[in-house]
Amino acid sequence: MKKKWIWIISGVVIVLLIINFAAAIFFYHLAVERNVKDFLNGNADLEVEAETLDVLLDGDWRDWSDEQPFEIWHQTSFDGLDLQGYYLEAEQPTNKVVLFAHGYLGRGKDMALYGQHYYEDLGYNIFTADMRGHGESEGDYIGFGWHDRLDLINWIAQVIERVGDDAEIVLHGVSMGGSTVLMASGEELPANVKAIVADASYTDVNDLFAYHLDRMFHLPSFPFIPSTSLVTQIRAGYGLKEASALDQVAKAEVPILYIHGKEDVFVPTEMTEKLYDNTGSEKELLLVDDASHGESFVKEEERYKETLDRFLERFVQEN
Structure with missing residues (x-):
């Protein structure tokens, strides 16, 4: 028995x-795994107001992006992937550059929503890339920021080679891209990286x-x-625990501006608050009322820009 x-x-x-x-x-x-993510269709946690959806899908920024003469760049990643990026030189010579990191299932040029302000109002050079497993970049899996942080560091090196040793660099990411720039913050970054902007980021x-x-x-x-x-x-x-922005920001030396919508239930606002509390470098936090996931810029565009501009003025100097 x-x-x-x-x-x-x-x-x-x-x-x-x-x-x-x-x-x-x-x-x-x-x-x-890299594939079509049907499970996100109709996900209530990703719902935004109709006006926001109009801006995201059909905003003037898309036409602006299509009209810009982006140069196509490539890099071979540490594991042999061909990754594709896009560089837009400023209208007037400058050493200021913003490197963008897009969100889950996005593409590099989606960040033109923010790039237009950097380019037209702040006079920055722009670089943005399709992250591994996205767009025109190779990769059969999504890195959720962990391997992407190393790709980002390689892109930084290419930008410095193009702009010069006096390049003043800002890293700006949203959602998965926000966590990517935070994961990079804990690495040994070149002194050219002066500021980081992380919007709607997760802890790990x-x-x-x-x-x-x-x-x-x-x-x-x-x-x-x-x-x-x-x-x-x-x-x-x-590993999933290994891919931790929370651990990385504790080692950060670059100033970080955190932004998050208070109504975000896809990546809960508490995650950014936890990241902020755990950050070892100088930091600032902007929480946006009535904004869901990745909606802060559209919901409070002027406040977003004003906060961003003040933050950048403190740490980025044009030579």
Whole structure:
């Protein structure tokens, strides 16, 4: 009888392990693997007001971007991927450059929404890239900022080579891009990087996945998040806890401006507040009323620009 129960329990454990592993592969395919993300269609957490949607989809900034003579740049990443970027030289010679990092499922030129202000009002050179697994860049997985931070550092080197050793660089990212620039902040950045702007950022990928696993599927973190992390480590080369903006900002030396919408439930506002509290460098925080995920610029454009401009004036000098 005892042996029978051992076999039954062993069988149940094996079945549960198989289910857990299958779920981990499913969640990796759902979120990390490069493919069409139908699960985001109709996601209430990503809903924005109709006026905001009009700006994001059909705003004048898109026409402005299409009219600009962007140069196409390339880099070969540390793991052999061909990545594509876009450089726009300022109308007047300047050593000021903004490097953008876009959000999940986006493209580099989506950041023209912010780039037009840097270019027309602040006179910056602009660089933006399709992150690995996005747009015209290679990659069969999404890095969620972790491997992308190293790609960003390589782009910084190319920008300095183009603009000169006196280049004054700002890193500006939104959503996944915001976490990317924060993950880069903990690395040994060149002194040319003077300021970082992180809009709607998450603390780390482990926390983000756990949050959405509960919110979207009503499932506990354990055992699904650790097993998904293992699959991600095997297939993409990084673990979910490893990909931590929270750990990186504690080592940051570059000043950071944090921005987040108070009504963001896709990446909860509390994550930016936690990042802010954990930041080792000079920092500033702007929370925008009535703004959901990535909506702050559109909802409070003038306040966003004024806060950004004041922050940049403190740390970026034109030579």
